[in-house]
Amino acid sequence: MTEAAKPALTQDVDEDARALARQLTRSSRYGSLAVLRPDDGFPAASRVLVATDFLGRPLLLVSGLSLHAKALQHDRRCSLLLGEPGKGDPLAHPRLSLFATADIIAPDAPERANLRHRFLARHPKAELYVDFPDFRFVRLDSLSASLNGGFARAYELEAGDLLDEAIDTDLEAAGERARLHMNEDHGDAIDAIAAANGQAGDGWRIATVDRRGFEIARSDRLARIAFRRDPAGDGGYRKAFVDLVSDGAH
Incomplete structure (x- = not known):
C-alpha cells in the first residue's frame, strides 16, 4: 500500500471533537500529570486533582514538597491525561492528553482568590490544606492535545480548539452573579435542571x-x-438558565 493510499491515523477536527475535548477538560475531577524529573530527565507521573478556570484552562493545587512541583519549577513543560474509564474495556472510553506549560500562581496574585473558589467548589475537602504555605495553584496553558474519542476517533487539536474565546471581560462577572442569584433564589429550578439531566x-x-x-x-x-444557549448572546445567563428550566418542564 502506498503512502497516499494508507488510511489517515487521525480524523479532521470538527465541532464534535472540540466539544468532547472541552467536556473532558471541564468535567474531569482528577488526572495524571506527567513531568520531567529534574535530576535525570526521566518522565514521572502523578495523580492530581483538577479544576478549570473560566476559560477552560486546567487548574491544579500542588505541594512544593512534591516531586511534580519541584519538576515544574525546573521545567514547566508537562502533559495531563484526562478521562475516566467506565465499564468494560478502559481503552474504549474517551481520553484527552494535553501538552502544556505550567503557570505557577503566586500567593499574592490578584486572580488567586477566584481560582481558589473554583478549585474548592469542585474539591471542598482541599480546604483543609489549600492555604498551607507550601501549596501553590498551577494553571496549565495547553499548546496542543491528543484526543481519543473511542475506536477510529483520534484527533490532534490545537490550543484554540480547547479554550473558550475571551470575547467579553464582563462575562465571568455576569456568570458569578447568575450563580449567586440561582443559589439564593431558585434552588427548586436547580433541582429541576439536575433531575432533567439524570x-x-x-x-x-x-x-x-x-x-x-x-x-x-x-x-x-x-x-x-x-448550556443549550450561549450566555454571551442575547439574554445572557438569565436566558441560558431559563431555557434549561423549560427543557426540564417538558
Whole structure:
C-alpha cells in the first residue's frame, strides 16, 4: 500500500471533537500529570486533582514538597491525561492528553482568590490544606492535545480548539452573579435542571459557571451540565438558565 493510499491515523477536527475535548477538560475531577524529573530527565507521573478556570484552562493545587512541583519549577513543560474509564474495556472510553506549560500562581496574585473558589467548589475537602504555605495553584496553558474519542476517533487539536474565546471581560462577572442569584433564589429550578439531566435528589447548588455550562454539587456528588444557549448572546445567563428550566418542564 502506498503512502497516499494508507488510511489517515487521525480524523479532521470538527465541532464534535472540540466539544468532547472541552467536556473532558471541564468535567474531569482528577488526572495524571506527567513531568520531567529534574535530576535525570526521566518522565514521572502523578495523580492530581483538577479544576478549570473560566476559560477552560486546567487548574491544579500542588505541594512544593512534591516531586511534580519541584519538576515544574525546573521545567514547566508537562502533559495531563484526562478521562475516566467506565465499564468494560478502559481503552474504549474517551481520553484527552494535553501538552502544556505550567503557570505557577503566586500567593499574592490578584486572580488567586477566584481560582481558589473554583478549585474548592469542585474539591471542598482541599480546604483543609489549600492555604498551607507550601501549596501553590498551577494553571496549565495547553499548546496542543491528543484526543481519543473511542475506536477510529483520534484527533490532534490545537490550543484554540480547547479554550473558550475571551470575547467579553464582563462575562465571568455576569456568570458569578447568575450563580449567586440561582443559589439564593431558585434552588427548586436547580433541582429541576439536575433531575432533567439524570441527577436525582434535591438540595443541588451551582458550584462554578463558565460560558459553556456549569457544575452542580450535592454533598460529594458533582455533575457537569452544558448550556443549550450561549450566555454571551442575547439574554445572557438569565436566558441560558431559563431555557434549561423549560427543557426540564417538558
